[in-house]
Amino acid sequence: MTPAEARAICRNGPPRPTAGMARGFTQCNMISLPRDWAWDFLLFAQRNPKPCPVLDVTDPGSHVTALAPDADLRRDIPLYRIWRDGVLAQETPDATDAWAEHPDLVSFLIGCSFTFEAGLLAAGIPVAHVEQGCNVPMYLTDRECRPAGRLSGRMVVSMRPIPADRVSEAVMISGRMPAVHGAPVHVGDPATLGITDLSRPDFGDPVAIEPGQVPVFWACGVTPQAAVMASRPPFAITHAPGHMFITDTPDTRWQT
Amino acid sequence: MTPAEARAICRNGPPRPTAGMARGFTQCNMISLPRDWAWDFLLFAQRNPKPCPVLDVTDPGSHVTALAPDADLRRDIPLYRIWRDGVLAQETPDATDAWAEHPDLVSFLIGCSFTFEAGLLAAGIPVAHVEQGCNVPMYLTDRECRPAGRLSGRMVVSMRPIPADRVSEAVMISGRMPAVHGAPVHVGDPATLGITDLSRPDFGDPVAIEPGQVPVFWACGVTPQAAVMASRPPFAITHAPGHMFITDTPDTRWQT
Numbered sequence: 001m002t003p004a005e006a007r008a009i010c011r012n013g014p015p016r017p018t019a020g021m022a023r024g025f026t027q028c029n030m031i032s033l034p035r036d037w038a039w040d041f042l043l044f045a046q047r048n049p050k051p052c053p054v055l056d057v058t059d060p061g062s063h064v065t066a067l068a069p070d071a072d073l074r075r076d077i078p079l080y081r082i083w084r085d086g087v088l089a090q091e092t093p094d095a096t097d098a099w100a101e102h103p104d105l106v107s108f109l110i111g112c113s114f115t116f117e118a119g120l121l122a123a124g125i126p127v128a129h130v131e132q133g134c135n136v137p138m139y140l141t142d143r144e145c146r147p148a149g150r151l152s153g154r155m156v157v158s159m160r161p162i163p164a165d166r167v168s169e170a171v172m173i174s175g176r177m178p179a180v181h182g183a184p185v186h187v188g189d190p191a192t193l194g195i196t197d198l199s200r201p202d203f204g205d206p207v208a209i210e211p212g213q214v215p216v217f218w219a220c221g222v223t224p225q226a227a228v229m230a231s232r233p234p235f236a237i238t239h240a241p242g243h244m245f246i247t248d249t250p251d252t253r254w255q256t
Numbered sequence: 257m258t259p260a261e262a263r264a265i266c267r268n269g270p271p272r273p274t275a276g277m278a279r280g281f282t283q284c285n286m287i288s289l290p291r292d293w294a295w296d297f298l299l300f301a302q303r304n305p306k307p308c309p310v311l312d313v314t315d316p317g318s319h320v321t322a323l324a325p326d327a328d329l330r331r332d333i334p335l336y337r338i339w340r341d342g343v344l345a346q347e348t349p350d351a352t353d354a355w356a357e358h359p360d361l362v363s364f365l366i367g368c369s370f371t372f373e374a375g376l377l378a379a380g381i382p383v384a385h386v387e388q389g390c391n392v393p394m395y396l397t398d399r400e401c402r403p404a405g406r407l408s409g410r411m412v413v414s415m416r417p418i419p420a421d422r423v424s425e426a427v428m429i430s431g432r433m434p435a436v437h438g439a440p441v442h443v444g445d446p447a448t449l450g451i452t453d454l455s456r457p458d459f460g461d462p463v464a465i466e467p468g469q470v471p472v473f474w475a476c477g478v479t480p481q482a483a484v485m486a487s488r489p490p491f492a493i494t495h496a497p498g499h500m501f502i503t504d505t506p507d508t509r510w511q512t
Contacts, residue, residue: 039295046298046310054302059405066402146322149315178434178512256434256512 003068006246007076015079015093017135017242019114026067026180026251027244028055029110029221030077031228032099032237035060038106040149044227045108047146051155051223053111053179055249060104067247073107074099079240081225086232095237102235110221111180112244113158115251119173125166128207135242136160137201138220142194145223153227156203157185157193158220161213170216179254186217193217203241259324262502263332271335271349273391273498275370282323282436282507283500284311285366285477286333287484288355288493291316294362296405300483301364303402307411307479309367309435311505316360323503329363330355335496337481342488351493358491366477367436368500369414371507375429381422384463391498392416393457394476398450401479409483412459412476413441413449417469426472435510442473449473459497 006022018027033041038060045052056065063073080095081088092098099105113136117127129136136158143155162170167187175183186193198215199206203222209215228236239245262278274283289297294316301308312321319329336351337344348354355361369392373383385392392414399411418426423443431439442449454471455462459478465471484492495501 039298042295042298042302043313046302046313057299057302175512182512256431256438 003246003248004070007068007071010078010246011075015243018078018244018246019242022246023118024251026055026247026249026254027112027114028067028247029112029224030073030107030239030245031110031224032073032105032107033233034102034235035104035106037150037233040151041108041224043148044145044151045110047148048155048223049178050182050185050219051145051221053181054108055111055179056109058107060106063099063107065107065109065247067109067249069248071245073245077239077243077245079243081238081240083228083236083238085234086229091240098237105237109245109247110224111254112221113181113218114244115180115254116174116177118251119177120170123169123173125162125170128161129205132207134205134207136204137198137206138203138222139193139195140202140226145227150233151227151231153223153230155185156220156222156226157217159198159215159217161207161209162216164212164214167214167216174218176256177254178256181218181221184216185219188214190215259502259504260326263324263327266334266502267331269334271499274334274500274502275498278502279374280507282311282503282505282510283368283370284323284503285368285480286329286363286495286501287366287480288329288361288363289489290358290491291360291362293406293489296407297364297480299404300401300407301366303404304411304479305434306438306441306475307401307477309437310364311367311435312365314363316362319355319363321363321365321503323365323505325504327501329501333495333499333501335499337494337496339484339492339494341490342485347496354493361493365501366480367510368477369437369474370500371436371510372430372433374507375433376426379425379429381418381426384417385461388463390461390463392460393454393462394459394478395449395451396458396482401483406489407483407487409479409486411441412478412482413473414460414476415454415471415473417463417465418472420468420470423470423472430474432512433510434512437475437477440472441475444470446471
């Protein structure tokens with residue numbers, strides 16, 4: 001499946017998560033904000049590059065990205081979320097109408113953990129939520145992001161249980177890809193991140209942790225959505241979790 | 257010499273290049289622009305991360321950076337350049353007065369090749385301009401940066417002649433540090449970068465290339481100054497080439 005074929009399915013078919021589609025090509029988180037909020041967001045991302053690695057930014061009002069020049073950012077994500085004053089107002093498979101409300105939207109495309117997960121899987125490191133067929137568990141930590149203008153919020157992390165003898169390798173493989181969250185922010189002991197119960201994630205699904213496995217935490221691209229909820233810009237469009245934007249850009253581009 | 261001691265020398269002494277001062281700590285390029293131009297610049301940097309790796313951005317009007325909380329960005333660089341309408345208007349060791357003209361300046365601190373040069377030298381790879389006691393040669397290429405708003409310009413590269421059998425290692429050592437320009441953008445054949453005569457650099461000093469050495473080109477932090485010259489913002493403050501801002505941040509922080 002080519003990225004263009006995958007986007008056609010996302011555009012025309014019923015909403016579906018994009019995990020496993022167009023393997024080898026980068027999938028992205030997206031957040032679109034009115035131009036008046038774009039500076040605050042880009043600065044927030046610069047100051048918090050692990051949760052918010054920006055891969056591309058559109059010009060105001062444009063729905064075209066250099067990561068996939070033929071794509072339409074208003075329609076090629078399978079499911080969008082429309083936010084009003086920091087509150088989730090609607091989920092929709094086509095954001096064209098919402099986009100038209102704010103003709104100066106600036107869209108940010110942000111790296112996604114799918115890219116480094118491909119590296120983990122290629123190395124034979126088990127990824128629990130893939131094996132268990134569910135979404136990755138995500139947690140709102142007690143770590144404040146460095147604020148920028150009107151934007152602030154706490155860091156969201158994703159968690160993958162890794163066998164103790166593969167933790168180093170998982171760190172190194174993901175660490176080679178700083179543009180897609182990079183190395184973990186925390187290894188073991190959820191309590192010191194402010195996480196009290198791994199079986200109750202704030203987003204996504206819980207996964208089983210087997211004996212001999214260590215919970216490993218990566219900065220997560222849902223952090224911008226948490227910042228939107230905390231900071232209440234008047235309007236925002238994002239992807240729905242797991243329903244990503246599929247680019248024409250090979251995952252290997254982000255390897256350093 | 258601690259970073260604070262080095263900054264005191266830069267602040268109080270006569271202007272001097274900062275190469276070799278406070279070894280092991282990150283030195284930065286700086287550009288300060290009126291708030292009205294800050295979005296264009298941060299977007300330009302996001303779109304051209306190899307020449308413009310942003311390490312920190314101040315709040316408007318602030319002269320404090322998280323990279324060195326006790327420093328004063330108006331005075332702690334040994335020599336500043338003041339730009340008016342894209343033209344170099346003045347060089348001064350103290351930019352406090354210039355700063356006061358535009359109380360909403362946003363300052364960008366940008367990674368510098370000194371950081372990866374330390375890695376090359378530690379590996380025993382010869383660095384010609386260090387051995388020859390001069391400034392690194394820099395060239396304006398024919399490669400257009402990806403523009404952002406009102407900002408555009410061609411990429412500037414620095415050149416280091418590397419022995420053919422050490423080129424791979426030089427690529428890998430610098431490639432591990434994407435926040436300080438990362439891997440080279442070009443190895444060998446200056447003509448295909450639009451460089452006609454290596455002995456006549458556009459900035460810095462020429463260096464001798466020994467038999468068996470290959471000219472290796474890295475994206476250069478002078479690119480923003482070239483963009484300022486090409487794009488003519490009404491006002492800008494930058495460091496003078498080679499006269500960098502010394503931070504409290506260890507070079508190792510940028511290693512991935």
